Each structure stands twice: as C-alpha cells, then as structure tokens.
Amino acid sequence: MENDHYGDELTLRLSGIADITALDDDQVLTTFMRELVDRIGMTVIAGPLVATEGGPPEKSGKSAVVILAESHAAIHTYPHLREIFVNVFSCKPFRESDVLAEFHRLVGDYEISEHTLRRRGEEWPRDLAAAEQLWSGRRVAP
Numbered sequence: 439m440e441n442d443h444y445g446d447e448l449t450l451r452l453s454g455i456a457d458i459t460a461l462d463d464d465q466v467l468t469t470f471m472r473e474l475v476d477r478i479g480m481t482v483i484a485g486p487l488v489a490t491e492g493g494p495p496e497k498s499g500k501s502a503v504v505i506l507a508e509s510h511a512a513i514h515t516y517p518h519l520r521e522i523f524v525n526v527f528s529c530k531p532f533r534e535s536d537v538l539a540e541f542h543r544l545v546g547d548y549e550i551s552e553h554t555l556r557r558r559g560e561e562w563p564r565d566l567a568a569a570e571q572l573w574s575g576r577r578v579a580p
Contacts, residue, residue: 456546
C-alpha cells in the first residue's frame, strides 16, 4: 500500500450475486458493514444505518451506510437483480482486495461489472500544518 496520497475511493457494481440471502437482511448487513470497515482499518463514528427501499422488485432493496472518522462506506443492494452497488471513500489508503474478500464472504461468487478506484488527495499534504495552510489559501471568505 503506497503512502503518497491521502486516501482512496472505491466504487463497485457487483452482479450475478451467488447467494442473495444477506441482501435483504438488516441485521446481517449491519454486522457486515462493521466487519468490512474493521477489516480495512477504519474507525466508526456513526452507524451502520440500514434502510429499506420498497417498490417494484427491480427497484427494491436495502441501503447501508456507516460514517467513519476516515469518511464513509455505503452499499445499496438489489436482491431481485442480484446486484450490489458499493462506495468506500476514505482519507487513508486501504486494500481493495480486503473489500472484495469481505463481499465474497457475504454473498459467495459475483462478477465485478463496474469498477473504479481513485486515488484521492495526491496534492493534499499529509502534514496537518501544511494541509491547513493549503486549505485556508483555497477557501473563499464569506
């Protein structure tokens, strides 16, 4: 894991989910979100919060989000479509392979049908004093 940038943002669409049982279970998703962020070394500030979206089967599912000291992690499940959308945004680098392994543990096999991993803050200094100076120099006064 490189330390030359401030953090990462991973966005995924997982399709062809082998076992959709967990995708509609509030308690399983709550536990999963805690275990996911623990595995990637993040600190929970609030949540996880799980909400249900009703409607026609192709639009129904669950959303789960956890607010982290390092930013956030969110998933949106669509059991009838056998899909999960994922966003992990962090101000510190993490291993994508750990995220993928946790999803494999949750649902078994899947296909990655969309994938983006962005390095965040390559210009943002890791030193807090330098970061504050950069931030205040870009901030527009009210």
